Amino acid sequence: MNQNNSIKYNDSSIFISKNNSGSEHPLMTLVNQAYDIFSKLGFEIAVGPEMENEWYNFDALNMPKDHPARDMQDTFWVKEKIKKEKEERSERKVLRTHVTCVSAREIEKAKEEGRIPCAYISIGKVFRNEATDATHEMQFFQIDGTMVGKIKDGISLANLKGVLDFFYKEMLGSDVTVEFRPSFFPFTEPSLEVHAKFKGKWLEMMGAGMIHPNVLENVGLNSKEYQGFAFGGGLDRIAMIKWGIPDVRLLYQGDLRLNQF
C-alpha cells in the first residue's frame, strides 16, 4: 500500500476521541460569521426580547391596527392574564414577527444617549403562525440591520447596497452580486427586495429600504433631519443556500447529525 495515505489521515483524525470538542449548530456558525462581518463595518451587535410589545413589533414600524400590512405576517398573539387598558404604546404581547423591532429599540436608545450616527445588527429567532413545510417554519432566524445619521451624513441606498454587497460577498463568495428590485414594506420608503446572484441564479434574500419617516418619528427622530436604511431577511435561507440543507425543519429537531461544519 502506498505511503501517501498517511497524508490524508493524521493520527488524531482516525481515532474516536473521548475529548472531542463539541459541534456547532450551523445556524449559530452563521450567526457568528454574520456578526463578525457587520462588526468590520462598524455595526454594533444588539439583542432584544423574543416576546415583544405590540408597539415595537407593529405600531412603531408604521403598521397600525387594521392596516392590511399586518396580514403579511401571521402573528402569534400571547394570551394576557389581565385585559389591558388602551395604552398609547400598546404593551400587548406578541411573539416578534421580525427582528426589526430590535433595530427600532436601539435607534430610540441611541437618540437618547446622543450616539447618532449609529449602526446596529441583530440576529435572532422570530415567529410566524403558519403551516410548516420544507421552506416554512413557525420559528426561524432573521438578521436585521439599520444605519441612521443626520441627512448630511448621507446614509443612502447606495450605502445600503455597499453594505449588503460586502456582506454577501464575505458570506457566500466574492463572485456574488447584489441587486435591488422594487418592493413594499410599511416601515421603509423607498422599499426594496434584495436579490443575490449565487452560482448563476438570482435568489431573493432580504427586504430593505430607507427607514420610513413615520418610523423615524416614532423612535424620536425628526424625519426632516435624519435619514437611514434598514434591512432584514432570513438566516435559515442563507444556511440552506450555502450548504444545500434541503429542509428548514431539520434545523430545529435537536439532531446532532445536522452539525456537520
Place this chain on the structure above:
Amino acid sequence: MKISYNWLKQYIPNIPSVEKLSEIFTYHLCEVEGVEIIEGDTIFDINILPNRAHDLLSHYGVAREIASFLHIDFINPLKKKELNEKEDTKLLIKIETKNCRRYMGRIVRNINVDQSPEWIKNKLESIGQRSINNIVDIANLVMFDCGQPTHVFDLDKLYNEKIIIREAKDDEEMTTLDEKHLILEKNDMIIADEKNILAVAGIKGGKLAEVDNNTKNIVLEVANFDPVTVRKTAQRIGIFTDARKRFENDLSPELGNYAMKEFSFMIGEICPDAVFEDIVDIYPQKQLPRKIFFSADRISKILGLDVTSNDIENILKNYNFLYKKKEDIFEIDVPIMRADLNCEEDMAEEIGRILGYDNIKPVLPKIDFLPKENQVYKKITKARSKLLKEGYGEVITYAFRNKGEREVLESASDKKFLRSNLSDGLKESITLNQKNFQFLDSDLVKVFEIGAVFLKDREEIRVAYGDKKSITEVALDEYIKNNTLDIDEVEVKKDLNKKFKMWSLFPFIVRDIAIWIPEKDNPADLIEIFKEKGTELLVKEPKIFDSFNKDGRTSYAFRLVFQSYERTLTDEEISKIMTEIEKKIKENSQWEIR
C-alpha cells in the same frame, strides 16, 4: 393578479415584447410570479405591491403605468363613447353611514339575460374567471378592466326603488349569492332596500336580488366604501372576494365615473334594447386634492444617486403629474389615483424605481461609528465556547411545547404553549441522538442549548447542558457567575465550504472489526480497504475506537457503519461485504484479523 397581454395591448398598441415587459415589471414595478402562454395570448401573474393595489389591480392601471414608463401612446377606449338617450329616474339612494364615501346607482330596463358572447367569455377565462351570464360577466369585466368593483341587483326583486346604505343591526341576517348564511353585527356596512338586506357592502351580494335568467330590469351599483370597515367585516365573516381586495386597499372614489360609464356602455352594447335612466350619484365625501414638495437634492441624498431636475421633469411629464418648479423645489398635484404618494420619500421611491435601482452603485459608508460591546452577546459567546470545548453538541429546539406558563392565542400547530425551560426539549434531543451515537463518534451524547424561555412575568435567557444521565439548566447570568471562563474563542474545526450531507432515514447496521498489524504499518491503509470494499453502503468514515500494542504488533478496532438511502439493509448483505473486506485484509500475510 393575472394580466392578459392582449388586453393590455388594447390600451397600448405599441406594447413591448413579452420578455421586455417581464423585465420592466421585475425591475421597475413588481415581481412576476409566472408567465403563461395560452392560445393566442400570454398571461402574466404579477404580484402588485400593496401600496399600489388601489390603482394597479386592473388592466387599465397596468397599461397606464407601462405607457408612462415607456412614454408610448395610451388609448382611452371610452373617450369618444357616449350613451345616446337617458330617461328620468325615480331611483332613490340614501347613505346613512359615514363609511360609504360615494354611491352611484343607475336603473337599466328591458335587458336580456343570456350567455355572454365568446369575446367576453374568452377575456374572463384568459385571466382565470368563470363566465356566469352576460350581465354578471360585464360587472366582472369592468372590475378587472378598470379596478372598480361593481354590482347588479334585479330591480323587480327590490321592495321599491329605494336603496339604503347603512350599518347592520346586531343579529340581522342575510344569505349570500353562494348560499352562505350570515349573521351580521352593528359595525358591518350593508346595502338594503326598505325591507331587506341586499348585499354586504363591498364584499358580497345577497341571494335575494340576484340576477337570474328572467331578470328584465336592473340597478347598477358603482360605489366606494371605507377600507377599514370593509376589511373588518370581511375578516370576521371570512369572505375573500376580488371586490374586498380592491376596497380594502383604499380605492379612489373618483374612479366611479369611469367605471359607471364603462359598465353602462358595455350593457348597451350587449343589450341593444336596454333603456338607461339617469345616474343617481351620492358623493358625500369628496376626495381632496393633495400636494407634495420635494427637491432633486434630497431625492439624490436618499437614493445615493445624482438625480438632476431634468431627470425628474421627464418623469413627471411622462406620468402626467401636474407640477410647478420654484428654484430647486418641485410642487406637484398628486394624481387622483395615487393614494400611495404622500411625502418626499414616496417621490424618492417613485423616481428611484422608474430610473431603475440598477443605476445605484454600491458605496461603503465612511462614518466612524463607535460601537459598544453587547454584554448579552458576550456572555452567550463565552458560555457557548466553554460548552463546545467540553465536548457538548449545540442544538436549537422548538420554543413551542404542550405545556408552559405562557400560551399563544391561536396556532397552526397543536403546541400552544411557550417553553418555560430548555430541559424538556434537550431531553428529547438526547434520546434522539443517543440512537445515533455511532454516527456521532461518541459513546455518550452530550448536548447544550442557549436560548430564551418564557416565564409568567418575564423572558429569560438560559443555558442547559447534559447527557442521558442528567441535565443542568441555569440562567445565563448565573452560568457566567459560576464558571471560570478564561477561554476567549473556541477552536472548532470548520470547513464552511463543504456541502451538507443529508442522512438516510433507513436503519443502519454497525460492525466492529479488530486487526493486528505490524507496529510500523499505517492503520490508514486499512481504512482504504474498508472504503474500497465497503461499497457506497459504508456511510461514515471508519474510525478506530480501541488500540493496543503487543510483541511488535498493534491491534486496531474499527467501527464500520452501513446504511442505504433507499432501503433497509439485511444482515446477509453486510456479512457478504465483511467477507470481502476480510479476504482483502488476508492478502497481507503480516495482518491478522482478531
